Amino acid sequence: MNKAVYPGSFDPITSGHLDIIKRASRFVDKLIVLVCTNPKKQSLFSIQKRVKMIENNILDLPNVEVNICQGLVVDFLKVKDIELIIRGLRAISDFEEEFKMALMNQKLKEDTETIMLVAKGKYQYLSSSAVKEVAQFNGCIKDLVPKNVEQELKNKF
Numbered sequence: 001m002n003k004a005v006y007p008g009s010f011d012p013i014t015s016g017h018l019d020i021i022k023r024a025s026r027f028v029d030k031l032i033v034l035v036c037t038n039p040k041k042q043s044l045f046s047i048q049k050r051v052k053m054i055e056n057n058i059l060d061l062p063n064v065e066v067n068i069c070q071g072l073v074v075d076f077l078k079v080k081d082i083e084l085i086i087r088g089l090r091a092i093s094d095f096e097e098e099f100k101m102a103l104m105n106q107k108l109k110e111d112t113e114t115i116m117l118v119a120k121g122k123y124q125y126l127s128s129s130a131v132k133e134v135a136q137f138n139g140c141i142k143d144l145v146p147k148n149v150e151q152e153l154k155n156k157f
Contacts (some may be wrong), residue, residue, distance in 0.1 A: 001003050001029040001030060002028050002029050002084070003028060003029065003030040003031070003032065003074055003076065003080070003081075003082045003084065004019060004024065004027075004028045004030075004031050004032070004082065004084035004085065004086050005033075005034045005073065005076065005080075005084070005085055005086065005114075006020065006021060006024055006031060006032070006033050006034065006038060006081055006085075007034040007069065007073045007085065007086075007087075008033075008034070008035070009036055009037070009041060009043065009128070010033070010050050010053075010054060010128070011041070011043045011044055011045055011128050011132075012044070012045060012050065012051045012053055012128055012131065012144050012145060012149045012152065013050070013053055013054050013057065013124050013128075013131075013145065013149060014036055014131055014144060014149075015123060015133045015143060015144055015145060015146065015147070016119055016120075016124070016126040016127075017088070018057055018058075018146065019103065019119070019120055019123055020086065020088040020119070021033060021058065021061070021064060022061065023117055024081065024086045024115075025061050025063055025064050026051065028063070028084070029063060029066045030063050030064075030065070031065075031067070031068045031086070032064075032065055032066070032067050032080070032082070033054055033058070033064060033067070034066075034067055034068075034069045034076060035050050035051050035054065035067070035068050035069070036068075036070070036073065037069075037070050042085070044132055044156060045058070045152070045156075046127075047068055047070075049069060049152070051066050051076070052073070053146075053148060054066045054126055056146070056148050057148070057149075061116045067077060072108065073085065073105065073154075074105050074108040074109040074112060077109055077112060080110060083111045083112055083113055084113050084114075084115065085102070085105060085114045085115070086114075086115055086117065087101075087102075087114055087115070087116045087117070088116070088117050088118075088119050088125070089117070089118050089119060090123070090124045091117045091124055092128070092143060095116075098114075099120040100156075101114075102114035102116075103144070104137060105141050111132060117130075121122075129154070131144050131145055132153070135153040135154070135156070136157050137156055138157070140155075141153060141155060
């Protein structure tokens with residue numbers, strides 16, 4: 001069985017994230033969306049809330065599950081015997097950081113491979129940070145996030 005992880009903070013999950021999940025799920029037997037803590041970021045939603053928001057949007061994807069990672073992604077890979085990481089690229093500016101992260105993951109776990117899926121044009125500008133900023137000022141986030149996430153953001157702000 002070929003398995004992969006799609007790691008991220010998903011704070012919150014966006015329509016762009018969901019597009020990557022749906023596309024990546026076609027290429028593997030099992031895709032694990034790995035909700036990670038990021039010490040560089042202050043999260044708006046708890047990790048459990050982020051998991052629930054994702055789970056509510058993958059009900060039609062039987063080969064996708066959601067897990068939590070509060071350490072290094074490669075440590076999760078070792079425990080679950082997984083070699084493949086999926087990442088999304090929105091713009092050239094993402095590439096350098098993703099490239100460095102892929103090399104570090106290979107250093108930490110030699111058999112790790114990273115596949116980068118290019119975001120569809122309609123999602124290339126989209127980020128969780130931008131969505132949170134727009135939502136905070138009561139801007140329209142329709143179609144940027146799933147409906148349940150839109151409601152969660154409205155409740156927060």
